[in-house]
Amino acid sequence: MERLDATQLRTLAAVVAEGSFEAAAQTLHVSQSAVSQRIQALEATVGQVLVRRSRPCRATTAGQPLLRLAGQLLLLEREALTEARGPLTGTPHAPGAPVRTRVAVVANADSLATWFVTALARLPAELAVSFDIRQDDQEHTAELLRDGSVMAGVTAQRVAVQGCRVRPLGAMRYLALAAPAAAAHWFPDGLTVPAPPAAALALAVAPVVVFDRRDRVQHRFIRSLVGRDLDPPVHYVPSVPAFSEAIRRGLGWGLVPEQIAHADLASGACVDLTPGRYVDVPLYWQHWRLDSPVLDTLTDAVRSAAADALR
């Protein structure tokens, strides 16, 4: 049986993680032509193009299983080394500090902005990990799992990605907020449910703040209120702090995670447009099927932080 070269696999992982042959060469402390030669040799062994030479570089469909394999080998190797050498002492001045285990995970923007860092902080320091966090829409996080770029992720996708286990985390609750003046201007009669015809007219013309073009949660909420699709004016604001600030400033209404909404409601900066009516978005934790202490500890930390923060 053919053998895959570990150095070539590690180089593949570095090219995709760093985004370019040049950056991978820097990280691996080798020349760029060495990186090229290793990738070409690996591609010759497999008989397929493995890396799309885009900016940033991505794994091709053929490259995805090899990228996942490379990440898994690296993780297992680091863990074995850490175990063999004993726990990281944490002494800053120790010469030859161990190379940290890279933990690449993806989460949606609202999880990152609210509860996810709590989970990361629960990992004991002696695990000596380096977090490589990606942010992506919760409907699209599964792509990074599938192509092997990340080992785990918070996703809205409940069907397990190939090679992954999936566990429910609970639901993120969103409340429909607007600044008091904006609410009075656009919804003078309030937004009772089921929405009367006047409310549907108001929802059709009131500006709504949407994270980006992949964020459909506001449009689905409108449909749940009035029973059909509307095409209101939209402000796209792809930043969690800017999103809620845009609502506080009266640019439009929008759905805000309850963790952020509560502060705005308590301070009077916003009002709840539909008291008692909310949107629950179920989230799942998907992770590689791998017997890894780091992945197990991370999974425990994520599930416990999610249990505190989600519904």
Add this chain to the structure above:
Amino acid sequence: MERLDATQLRTLAAVVAEGSFEAAAQTLHVSQSAVSQRIQALEATVGQVLVRRSRPCRATTAGQPLLRLAGQLLLLEREALTEARGPLTGTPHAPGAPVRTRVAVVANADSLATWFVTALARLPAELAVSFDIRQDDQEHTAELLRDGSVMAGVTAQRVAVQGCRVRPLGAMRYLALAAPAAAAHWFPDGLTVPAPPAAALALAVAPVVVFDRRDRVQHRFIRSLVGRDLDPPVHYVPSVPAFSEAIRRGLGWGLVPEQIAHADLASGACVDLTPGRYVDVPLYWQHWRLDSPVLDTLTDAVRSAAADALR
């Protein structure tokens, strides 16, 4: 002289703004094959491929001047219509509410998370704009200006992009923060400047929180302290709220915009590692050279909000 078809140009703008032929068709309320035919017809007129059929669709080099032209024509047309029809009354139930003027701008994550929304909120409601905000690294925002995707942006690039005017906005100041326990653990002797050899050793092994692989501000700060490049362990956390939360939770130290840093220093959640020593990142406003009331008003609002928030 050949003429460019306005409907085809508008279709080009929709394809790039929405990211796909399918989404453009939905926005324009036409069939997807109509979108394809218009783009092909425009490409035949120009004799060049104008749209890279990627996900999302982007303008090719040849398509960039046409995309910018399309955006400029749309903006001018909307402004003329708004002026002809009189100011937007704001009555939510008015039939045939005017189509809003799309204002596509890019800003770096830290500006979006701190002062930029203040500028947007200063635009009078009767301008009836729809904001289409993009977030990108301040060193890369110029790309979206160059390819015509946005009409203006907050950028670190001081050289005017072709067809744009550039104005200085002031500098965003960053302070080096860490949680008190992390500071005591990694920098028991503090971080005086110039850094003694022990501090350089500490900086080489203390984990640092970095936004993403394009964020070099922490590494440049280290070089300014110790006079050479170091390769410390890095946590990548590409979310402004998660970035400062990771520092508060002790995952590493990092450079935080002063607007966010002040709250963490006041609450005692963080300490300033290098009191009196900071990083100032000069920011610029680049916008299309175009006689447009909307762009003029936006520029005034951005300059005034920046004058309040930046150095």
